[in-house]
Amino acid sequence: CLRRGHSAKDCQQEEPTDLSTRCRICGNPQHQADVCKIRGDKLMCYRCQNPGHLAYVCTSKKVKSTTSSTRRPPTPRPTTTVGMILDDGVIHPERRVCTTRTTSRQVDDMTGSMKMVIGxxxxxGITIPALFDTGAEVSLITTSSLQRLAPTAKINGDAKRHISVADGRSLQVVGTTTLTISTERITIKDEFVVITDDLSVPVLLG
Known part of the structure; x- marks a missing residue:
């Protein structure tokens, strides 16, 4: 649905937004599946648990939970294995990223992995490469990228977030900011966690 507040795999909408104009494999609005350079057999959907596409374009209905509606405290996300798939269709060396909202819990014992796609x-208004993570609950941007894209953006320094990489190191959080994200068909505002330039990519979209 492309709305904020949840990941694609947890979306309750019956059908992805603008599905007829997007690639059924990677979700890119710039091309269709018959010319997609990303190999579907390298992708795993974390909505239906089937290979061949991403959760952004999954048509499987999300089963609503019948358990108590009491919301649990946020928990650390699994260690994320990043297979960087560029325009040449080649999967480049993997990197791992962990994102959490807690300030004290450790990520040493995290397991599991999920593929992410770069686009x-x-x-x-400025085009920039970004990693799309169907499972992440936050979006990240480095300070240098923010300075280039929106030098006058206001940063809320009161944000209490904890961003860790797989080797246990923590990325320094500067704060949060709101930026405008655009494609050919939609324009939305999203909250980004601003971090120092220790991230290997300029932007990660959750």
Whole structure:
């Protein structure tokens, strides 16, 4: 649905937004599945648990939970294995990223992995490569990228977030900011966690 507040795999909408104009494999609005350079057999959908596509374009209905509606405290996300798939269709060396909302819990014992895909988006009117993570609950942007894309953006320094990488190191959180993300068909505002330039990519979209 492309709305904020949840990941694609947890979306309750019956059908992805603008599905007829997007690639049924990777979700890119710039091309269709018959010319997609990303190999479907390398992708895993974390909505239906089947290979061949991403959760952004999954048509499987999400089963609503019948358990208590009391919301649990946020928990650390699994260690994320990043297979960087560029325009040449080649999967490049993997990197691992962990994102959590807690300030004290450890991520040493995390297991599991999920693939992410890299593609171009417009942020504040400027095209920039970004990693799309169907399982992440937060979006990240480095300080240098923010300075280039939106030098006058206001940063809320009161944000209490904890961002860790797989080797246990923590990324320094500067704060949060709101930026405009655009494609050919939609324009939305999203909250980004601003971190120092220790991230290997300029932007990660959750």
């Amino acid at each position: 171009n988006v417009q942020i504040e």
